[in-house]
Amino acid sequence: MKRVTIHDVAKEAGVSVTTVSRVLNDRGYISTEMKEKVLKAIKELNYIPNEMARSFFSNQSKFIALIVPTTENPFFGELTFRIEKALAKFGYHLFICNSLNDPENEEKYLRLLNEKRVDGIIVGSHNVDISEYKNYENQIVSIERKLTENIPMIQSDDYNGGVLATRELISQGCSNILCVIGDKNVETPANDRSLGYISEMEKNNLKPRFIEIPFQIGYEEKYKIIKDTFQTKFNFDGVFAGDDVNAKLFMNVAKEMNYDIPEDIKIVGFDGTQTMRSLVPELSTVVQPIEQLANEAVKILLDLLQGKKVKKESTLPVELYLSRTTNRIKN
Amino acid sequence: MKRVTIHDVAKEAGVSVTTVSRVLNDRGYISTEMKEKVLKAIKELNYIPNEMARSFFSNQSKFIALIVPTTENPFFGELTFRIEKALAKFGYHLFICNSLNDPENEEKYLRLLNEKRVDGIIVGSHNVDISEYKNYENQIVSIERKLTENIPMIQSDDYNGGVLATRELISQGCSNILCVIGDKNVETPANDRSLGYISEMEKNNLKPRFIEIPFQIGYEEKYKIIKDTFQTKFNFDGVFAGDDVNAKLFMNVAKEMNYDIPEDIKIVGFDGTQTMRSLVPELSTVVQPIEQLANEAVKILLDLLQGKKVKKESTLPVELYLSRTTNRIKN
Numbered sequence: 001m002k003r004v005t006i007h008d009v010a011k012e013a014g015v016s017v018t019t020v021s022r023v024l025n026d027r028g029y030i031s032t033e034m035k036e037k038v039l040k041a042i043k044e045l046n047y048i049p050n051e052m053a054r055s056f057f058s059n060q061s062k063f064i065a066l067i068v069p070t071t072e073n074p075f076f077g078e079l080t081f082r083i084e085k086a087l088a089k090f091g092y093h094l095f096i097c098n099s100l101n102d103p104e105n106e107e108k109y110l111r112l113l114n115e116k117r118v119d120g121i122i123v124g125s126h127n128v129d130i131s132e133y134k135n136y137e138n139q140i141v142s143i144e145r146k147l148t149e150n151i152p153m154i155q156s157d158d159y160n161g162g163v164l165a166t167r168e169l170i171s172q173g174c175s176n177i178l179c180v181i182g183d184k185n186v187e188t189p190a191n192d193r194s195l196g197y198i199s200e201m202e203k204n205n206l207k208p209r210f211i212e213i214p215f216q217i218g219y220e221e222k223y224k225i226i227k228d229t230f231q232t233k234f235n236f237d238g239v240f241a242g243d244d245v246n247a248k249l250f251m252n253v254a255k256e257m258n259y260d261i262p263e264d265i266k267i268v269g270f271d272g273t274q275t276m277r278s279l280v281p282e283l284s285t286v287v288q289p290i291e292q293l294a295n296e297a298v299k300i301l302l303d304l305l306q307g308k309k310v311k312k313e314s315t316l317p318v319e320l321y322l323s324r325t326t327n328r329i330k331n
Numbered sequence: 332m333k334r335v336t337i338h339d340v341a342k343e344a345g346v347s348v349t350t351v352s353r354v355l356n357d358r359g360y361i362s363t364e365m366k367e368k369v370l371k372a373i374k375e376l377n378y379i380p381n382e383m384a385r386s387f388f389s390n391q392s393k394f395i396a397l398i399v400p401t402t403e404n405p406f407f408g409e410l411t412f413r414i415e416k417a418l419a420k421f422g423y424h425l426f427i428c429n430s431l432n433d434p435e436n437e438e439k440y441l442r443l444l445n446e447k448r449v450d451g452i453i454v455g456s457h458n459v460d461i462s463e464y465k466n467y468e469n470q471i472v473s474i475e476r477k478l479t480e481n482i483p484m485i486q487s488d489d490y491n492g493g494v495l496a497t498r499e500l501i502s503q504g505c506s507n508i509l510c511v512i513g514d515k516n517v518e519t520p521a522n523d524r525s526l527g528y529i530s531e532m533e534k535n536n537l538k539p540r541f542i543e544i545p546f547q548i549g550y551e552e553k554y555k556i557i558k559d560t561f562q563t564k565f566n567f568d569g570v571f572a573g574d575d576v577n578a579k580l581f582m583n584v585a586k587e588m589n590y591d592i593p594e595d596i597k598i599v600g601f602d603g604t605q606t607m608r609s610l611v612p613e614l615s616t617v618v619q620p621i622e623q624l625a626n627e628a629v630k631i632l633l634d635l636l637q638g639k640k641v642k643k644e645s646t647l648p649v650e651l652y653l654s655r656t657t658n659r660i661k662n
Contacts, residue, residue, distance in 0.1 A: 004335065004377045046335045046378065063426075070412050072606060077408035081401050084429045093443070095394075096427040098415045112424070219609030248610045275403060278550030279579045280610070 004047045013041035063118040064301065065095035065109045069125045069216060072098075074244065074273040075290070076124065079143070082294030083122060090302060092119075099125045100216055107132065113139055120301050123147060141301045143293055144189050152304065154297045154314045155189045161286035161318040162196020165240045165268040168284075168320060170204055174238030174266055177201065178229070180246050183214040190242070193270060193286075197240050209236070213246055222246065226253045237265055244269035244276045244285055251283075272321055287319045335378045344372035394449040395632065396426035396440045400456045400547060403429075405575065405604040406621070407455065410474070413625030414453060421633060423450075430456045431547055438463065444470055451632050454478060472632045474624055475520050483635065485628045485645045486520045492617035492649040493527020496571045496599040499615075499651060501535055505569030505597055508532065509560070511577050514545040521573070524601060524617075528571050540567070544577055553577065557584045568596055575600035575607045575616055582614070603652055618650045 006024075010017045015038060022030050023038040041047075064087055068076040084094045095118060099106050106125070112118045113136050123133075123142040133140060137150040144155045162179075169177050179197045182190060194210070201208045211229050213222050226249050241247035247269030254261050261267065269276070272287030293316060300310045337355075341348045346369060353361050354369040372378075395418055399407040415425045426449060430437050437456070443449045444467050454464075454473040464471060468481040475486045493510075500508050510528045513521060525541070532539045542560050544553050557580050572578035578600030585592050592598065600607070603618030624647060631641045 071402045071408045071415075072405075072412045072604075074403075074405070074408070074606065077402045077405070077411075080408075080411075080427065081403045081429045081431075084402075084427060093439075094427050096411065096415055096425050098412050108424075219605060223609065245606075245610065252610070252612055273403075274550060275405065275576075278554065279576065279583070281583055 004045045013037045065121045067097045069100045075271045078273045086298040156288040158192035159196040162193040164320040166197045166200035169238040176236045177238035178236040180242035239267045244271045335376045344368045396452045398428045401431045406602045409604045417629040487619040489523035490527040493524040495651040497528045497531035500569040507567045508569035509567040510571045511573035570598045575602045
């Protein structure tokens with residue numbers, strides 16, 4: 001049995017090779033009847049054109065999927081941009097999946113992996129039952145999410161970020177420091193931020209205090225939780241806000257309620273995207289190395305796809321950034 | 332000549348059907364030698380497994396590409412999120428291409444279209460020579476970008492946005508109003524924003540004045556241009572800032588230089604993303620209907636792919652949003 005070529009298709013359909021080519025490339029005039037004949041022959045012979053064959057025989061689609069909660073969030077918007085840039089250098093294209101509130105979407109992407117339509121996945125979010133990921137351990141890396149024992153994870157030094165932020169607040173005279181945590185039921189390395197906070201508080205004989213603001217709820221809801229925190233239990237002089245969105249919302253509510261920042265309350269965020277630092281220069285924050293996170297995740301995934309041995313955990317250093325106008329926390 | 336099946340592959344390679352299936356699905360133990368035999372047979376017979384065949388014979392990949400300058404920008408971050416959601420409803424997956432400073436990337440995506448690896452493209456950016464797009468007029472829609480006469484375009488009512496913003500500034504007593512425009516050499520519907528501004532200024536016998544801030548330069552560069560504008564030619568009392576990033580940077584520089592807002596200068600932005608409106612509540616801006624832009628672009632593209640007749644231009648209404656704390660422009 002020999003390989004099926006465009007000539008076989010032409011012969012089977014009883015048309016010229018040019019006609020088959022036109023149908024394949026959707027170019028030039030072609031009658032519906034002719035087109036149907038050609039498609040029938042293609043189907044019968046199971047013929048595939050070269051570029052599809054290339055991708056299949058090389059066993060590579062050159063497509064990578066990225067699952068993030070939402071590109072609307074400044075951190076994930078920038079991370080997506082950086083990952084796409086990093087992949088493009090190696091000739092890979094990026095799919096994007098905004099998984100927020102939609103675990104089904106995540107499952108769909110795992111199916112694409114199964115069908116070999118994408119080569120690998122970078123996960124920055126997870127709703128799907130972790131056991132689902134077990135079948136694809138050699139094609140997935142995660143950023144700031146622990147999926148399974150074997151899936152490589154790249155993360156910022158969240159713990160140290162929590163330490164640095166809390167230490168700075170204490171050194172500026174705060175003693176009643178509130179720590180914002182995400183959804184308590186979701187285990188993420190971001191939780192390490194609060195562990196760093198706790199450690200530093202206890203070292204200074206201060207009592208850790210928390211408020212919960214789930215990541216996936218809308219801005220208005222977050223605003224309400226923060227407003228409520230001010231109205232019902234205001235006796236804090238410092239806030240380690242977990243991320244920059246919460247930090248800015250705390251600053252807004254404080255201003256609205258006529259608290260003086262930094263006199264009455266000092267606030268430190270987390271993430272430190274270009275956008276937030278440029279547009280909100282009065283924000284003090286723990287800066288994640290977003291570009292390096294992206295580059296490292298891409299490097300590890302491509303190594304993994306080539307069957308190379310890779311590090312199971314990579315932790316990249318963070319940096320405390322104090323607002324531009326002064327060298328102290330001055331929100 | 333009959334259709335190539337998995338049985339033919341097994342026969343050609345001299346292995347069992349189960350072995351071929353294992354190679355195809357990368358499951359179970361399989362020796363390198365065996366694997367090579369199978370791959371050789373697959374290649375020789377030009378066999379493709381069902382799921383690839385399905386996608387090819389149905390002539391649909393169910394993949395759509397989106398080309399935007401960068402998801403780092405709040406507007407494009409939110410637009411990407413909305414488009415991905417809209418496509419998911421129809422079972423489509425989204426590719427993302429951050430084209431900023433990289434026209435080559437845009438060309439790569441047009442090649443994917445040619446290879447039938449994506450069904451269509453939504454363009455929110457263009458660097459590529461427009462003639463390249465001419466070959467794909469029935470598979471592309473654009474958002475806020477005029478590509479060719481035949482490619483459908485979905486846009487906000489930029490002109491009216493310019494009118495509304497300028498009218499409000501004038502009604503608040505401004506007479507020396509600066510208008511920020513993007514790169515003068517790039518023709519985009521966003522330019523209509525400045526046409527609306529000009530019309531409203533002239534109607535009131537006021538002299539239009541412009542400063543140019545290219546979209547694609549970094550935040551620091553934009554900041555410098557704005558600072559320079561304050562230092563060398565400060566005699567304006569109002570700014571129509573073209574987008575929210577510029578508006579916020581104008582607010583920041585004004586504050587830094589001890590100008591009082593809104594006493595000394597009144598500022599209106601453009602875009603009105605959820606993120607900017609929530610995090611910068613003192614921002615007054617012209618709100619684009621981002622979710623509708625996304626839904627309309629997806630609807631028109633899918634209609635186009637089904638060969639339906641579609642509108643060549645759709646213009647969606649904008650709304651002037653005055654800052655939350657007062658009902659007047661109060662930056």
